[in-house]
Amino acid sequence: MQPDRRLIYLMSVGFRRLQRGMEQQSLSAAQAGVLFVLGQKDGALIGEVADTLDLVPSAMTGLATRMERAGFIRRQRDDQDSRALRLYLTPAGRDARKHATARAQGLNAKLIEGFSEAEIDVVSRWLTSLQRKFPKDTEQSQTE
Known part of the structure; x- marks a missing residue:
């Protein structure tokens, strides 16, 4: 039996299933990503978080608003630049991050099984190559 070589289809379906696997009762996969970033760098600029997660600024703003309303993060103006916003984990966010980390570890173990x-x-090498082959600014350069 030949392996299925519809890579775009397989990645798309796999990604949606992983997202559903990552989602918890009140935490989406995107929100978990924010918690992971802030767990590494609490107080990161909202733009840094968006860049790390490969999100456009408007999507990150909406995500941060929902997470703040849910009590996972708090937003604070930067001390040196009042236009810039920093994101901080709340105690509820730290707790949710622990649960999301355990969930991600379980999914990773299942993925490599x-x-x-x-x-x-x-x-891993192939997936990493996708970032080089399709850089973040590809969409922008195609629409210009």
Whole structure:
């Protein structure tokens, strides 16, 4: 039996299923991403978080608004530049991050189950290559 080589289709379906697997009762996969970023760099600028998660600024603003309303983060103006917003985890956000981290670890374990280290290295290398082959500014340069 030949392997299915419809890579775009397979990635799309796999991504949606992973997102559903990552989502928890009150936490979306995108929100979990914000919690992971802030867990590494609490007080990051909203633009830094958006860039790390490969989100456009308007999507990040809406995401931050929803997360602030849910009590996961708080927004604060930057001390040196009042136009800039920094995001901070709240105690509820830190707790949600712990649960999301455990969930992500479980999903990662399930993803690699049944594959050798060498196979996982190839998959990781291939997925990483997508970032080089399709840089963030590809959409912008195609519409200009």
